[in-house]
Amino acid sequence: MKNSSVKFHSLSRRIVAQFCIFTLIMSVIYGLFSFVLLYSIEDTFIEREVTQEASYLSSEYQKTGAWPIIRHDYLTLHFSKDSFPQDLKQQSIHQLNRAEFYGEEGRHYHLYQFPQYPGTYLVAEVSQKLLVRPIRGEVVTFLVYSGIALTLIACLIAWLLGRKTAKPLRDLAELVDGVAPENIPDSFAHNYPNNEIGILARTLEQSMRQISQALEREKCFTRDVSHELRTPVAIVKNAVELYKEKNPITDESHRLIDRIADATIQMEQTVTTLLVLAREEHTNAVQDSVKLLPLIEQAILDHHYLLAQKSVAVKVDDNCDASVFAQQGMLKVLLDNLLSNAFQYTDLGEVNIRFVDKKLVIEDTGPGIEKSITSHITEPAVKGSQSTGYGFGLSIVKRLCEHQGWQLNVSSHQGTKISIAFV
DSSP states (O other): OOOTTSOOOOHHHHHHHHHHHHHHHHHHHHHHHHHHHHHHHHHHHHHHHHHHHHHHHHHHHHHHSSOOOOSOTTEEEESSGGGSOHHHHHHHHHOTTOOEEEOGGGOEEEEEEOTTSTTOEEEEEOTTTOSTGGGHHHHHHHHHHHHHHHHHHHHHHHHHHHHHHHHHHHHHHHHHTTOOGGGSOSOOGGGSOSSHHHHHHHHHHHHHHHHHHHHHHHHHHHHHHHHHHHHHHHHHHHHHHHHHHHSOOOHHHHHHHHHHHHHHHHHHHHHHHHHHIIIIITSOOOOEEEEHHHHHHHHHHHTGGGGTTOEEEEEEOGGGSOEEEEOHHHHHHHHHHHHHHHHHTOOEEEEEEEEETTEEEEEEOSSOOOHHHHHSTTSOOOOSSGGGGHHHHHHHHHHHHHHHTOEEEEEEESEEEEEEEOO
């Protein structure tokens, strides 16, 4: 049975999402590196031309003792910073070691200082030679669109790969999700590839086979023991009835015979319950709308003997005249166990039964249940007093609720309150 309250995360969608995010991040990093590389290449070409011209000027000056005419019109020779263009002079004064400057009106300068001639500078105004900076917007746009295109292509590839990779795992999940272990196919691992998924399939197949075998052994044991117990219980019951008919009953013997008769009825009910569990608990019987009140009344009649000679009132609220969506046999077993426990361990006061907000509530004024039993309902309890007698009954109730998908809540202080939510 699938649990709709648990949010499902698709493995293939996660693969696609993570692959797309990775591609997007790598596209951004690649775009930044490409942008920086274009700027670096452009600056390298300009600096190479400036350095070559500076080398030519220095060589000619050493030969002739006079500075030659500069061969490029974008270059100018200066012997003091005072002769620099105004937008360059202010920046160069405050930033002595800088070689590249941004001027006004889109001008761009490269500054070369002759190392062997202090105070001599070669200034290159290269705004007309720039290739990358004028088309910076177009370059950014191209990188953005190309990154988006690459991400979309990567998402498509990831989607195809994710579907192919996750398909065996998805098939395996659909096979075991919501299927009772005894209904799992005996052999299914061979249908999966020989990788991690195949290992998981083989492990699940072995585990499901072991669980199915254990359930079958439990069901057979419960059924066989219940059948074997029916005969001695019937013999004891018939013997008690014959004894009552053929022998005079004194007060003392009357109490003893009644205790034997009550124990026989209780044992008979327990055997019947175990048989019902063995036959129906591990089956997917069809649930239907069941009237609750008739089953409650029948359970009260079946167990009224437990209230003999007790000052206990049983109150059934009118709101119990309702219908619940359940399997009738399981609901009858549930009511039998809850009411027999309440009747048996309540010596004085009352047992209240009501149905509110799709919850069946049975509340008594008995001695209560030990904390160890309410904490571990399904664990067997050692009977040390009347309050511990709820252990076996609540163990059956717990099994039924888990099988039927009902919510069980037990609270016990002064008395016991048990609620079953039919959700």
